[in-house]
Amino acid sequence: MKKYDNFCKALANLKEGSDLEEPYSVVEQTGIVGLFEICFEQSWKLMKEILEEHGRSDAKSGSPKAILKIAYQCGMIDNCEDWLELLESRNILAHTYSDEQALSVIRKLKSEYLFLFEHLKQILDEKWFVN
Numbered sequence: 001m002k003k004y005d006n007f008c009k010a011l012a013n014l015k016e017g018s019d020l021e022e023p024y025s026v027v028e029q030t031g032i033v034g035l036f037e038i039c040f041e042q043s044w045k046l047m048k049e050i051l052e053e054h055g056r057s058d059a060k061s062g063s064p065k066a067i068l069k070i071a072y073q074c075g076m077i078d079n080c081e082d083w084l085e086l087l088e089s090r091n092i093l094a095h096t097y098s099d100e101q102a103l104s105v106i107r108k109l110k111s112e113y114l115f116l117f118e119h120l121k122q123i124l125d126e127k128w129f130v131n
Contacts, residue, residue, distance in 0.1 A: 001046075040087070089108060
């Protein structure tokens with residue numbers, strides 16, 4: 001599945017970026033933020049496609065927030081509140097970028113968000129892509 005491959009590549013890139021340590025250069029900080037945004041986009045679009053393939057017609061025109069709620073209802077993600085916080089962080093960076101906000105999100109990425117992406121991959125591998 002192309003979207004799954006894209007998500008896995010984005011996650012691998014994000015893991016590599018998250019290995020960098022503060023203080024970040026402008027390029028490093030911008031790169032980590034960009035990798036975070038890409039990984040989030042790939043994750044929710046993957047969830048959307050899988051949900052549609054499993055007959056969830058309510059996922060066809062869903063926003064990221066709606067998709068996260070449906071994914072939670074279906075057991076694709078374990079904690080909707082954490083994913084909604086992740087979405088909010090992505091929205092903040094996309095619309096009101098500042099160095100302080102970027103550093104805050106990068107720190108949160110390392111302490112919490114990376115786990116959410118990795119856990120999504122684990123759940124998909126174990127429960128959704130089983131032959």
